[in-house]
Amino acid sequence: MTNPQYLLRPVNPAFIALSFVLAFLFNLMPWGTTLWVPDMVALVLVFWNIHQPRKVGMGVAFALGLLMDVHDARLLGEHAMAYSLLAYFAITIHRRVLWFTVYTQALHVLPLLFVAHAVPVVIRLAMGAPLPGWQLLLAPGIEALLWPLATGMLLAPQRRSADVDETRPI
C-alpha cells in the first residue's frame, strides 16, 4: 500500500455532533421535489458508522431518520428504517473497508447508500405509489462521489499533529 498511514488523534464527540447538525441543515434546505439532491445525513452517518462505530450507532441513525420524516411530511419511519439499515451495513463492513484507498472505499459505500434510498421507495411501492423518477438513482452516486471529500473534511481534526511547533502550527 502506497498510501501514508496516519495515526489518528481521538475523535472529538462535539465535532461528530457538529457534522451531523451541518448535514441535517443541508437536508433541511428547500430542495422541493428535486430527486437527485444527495442526502448528506446518510453520507455523514455512513462515515461515522464506519470510522467510529462505537460512538455513532443505529440509535442516532433512527433518531435522525425520524426528524427527516417529520420535515419531509412523509410517513413516520421511512427514513428511520432506511438509516437504521444503513448504519447496520456500515457497521458490518467497517473493519474491512478502511484497509482500502479512499476511492475504493467509495465503491464499497455506494451499495449501502443505494439501499438507503431504495428503502423509502419500496415502502411507498408497497403502499401503492408509483415509481419515482429515474433521477433518484443519481443521488447515491453523487453521495459516493462525495465520499473522498467527506473523508478529507471529517478526518481533518484527527489528523492534526500531536505536538504543535513552528513548522506545524495546527
Place this chain on the structure above:
Amino acid sequence: MDYTPPPLFKQGTSAVARLVFYVTIALALLIVDARFDALRVVRQVAATVLMPVERTVLVPRDALRATFDYAQSAAALASENRELRRRMVAEAEGSVRQSQLEAENNQLRKLLGLVQQSATPVTSAEILYDARDPYSQRIVIDRGSQHGLRAGYPVIDERGVIGQVTRVSPFQSEVTLLTDKEQAIPVQVVRNGLRSVAFGGARAGLLDLRFMAASADLQQGDLLVTSGLDGTYPPGLPVARIVQIERKADTAFSRVYCEPVAGVRSHRQLLVIRYEAQLPPRESIDGPRDAKEARIVRADRPGVKDAERADAKPAAKPAAKPADKPADKAAEKPADKPAAAKEVKR
C-alpha cells in the same frame, strides 16, 4: 493517538439485535402512521422542535430572493404595477356589485327560510417550502394552529382552489394540493350545474372527473367550481377547466381531464379560508357510495333557524371532517348507514 482499547470484549448488544429492534420500531411506526391517526402528537412535537431550524435554513434563500426582487428593473415593476391597476379597475365593478348581490341574496334566502351564507374569515399565509416527497404533492405554509388553522380548511390563491390543509402543527401546516393522488373535491360545471367529483393524480398536474356518462353535457373549456356539497369547501370557488374529454366506444364512461385554474407552483402568497360548514349536524349518511360524495347533506334544510346555526357551527365541523384518504373516511363513518340509505331512497 486513538487511545480507546480495541473492542475485543465489551461490545454491547450485537448489531443484528439492534437492527431488529430499530427496524421493528420503524415498521410499527409506519403501520400506525399509515392506518391510524395516533402519531399526531409525536409529529407536532417534532415539527415544533424543528421549526426554528427550518426557518433559519430558509433565511439565505429568502435573502437571495429579496436581492433579486430588489435588483428587478424599474421597468418590470412599472409594467407589473400597470397590470395590477388595470386588473383592480376591472374587478372594482364586480366587487361593488357583489356586496349588493350578497345582501340581496341573504334577504331572499331569509324569505325562503334557507341557511344564510356569510363571509368566511380568511388567514393569509406564505409558502415555506415544497415537501421533499416525490410521491405526494404537498407544500408547507407558515401558519399553524396558533393562527387558528385547522386540518380541513381550504386553501386558495387569487385564481382558485389550491388544496386543503391536511396536517397542522403549532406554527406551520401542510397543504395537500388538489393534484395529489389522494385528494378529491366536489365540483359543479358553471355552464349547466352538472355535479361531479374531481380526483387528483390522474396525470401529472391534472385532475379527472370519474364515472361521467359518455353522454354527459361536458365541453372542453368548461369551468368547474366547488359545489359546496361536502361542507369542506365553500361553494363557488373556481377549481379547474376541462382540457380534454376522451369518449370511448367500449365503456359507458368518458374520461375527463381538467387543469387546475390556480397557479399552484407560481405563487408564494396563499389564503386559507377558515370555513366552517354551515350544515346541520349529520344524521344521514349514505352507505356504499364513495366517501367524498357521501357528504352530500342537504344544506337547504328549512328547519335550521338563525340562532341554532350559530350554535351548530362548531358542532357541524367534526361531522364533516376532511380526510385526505377516502379509505380512512369510510372507517370514520358512524354505523347509522342503513338509515341514511333509506332517506336517500325516499
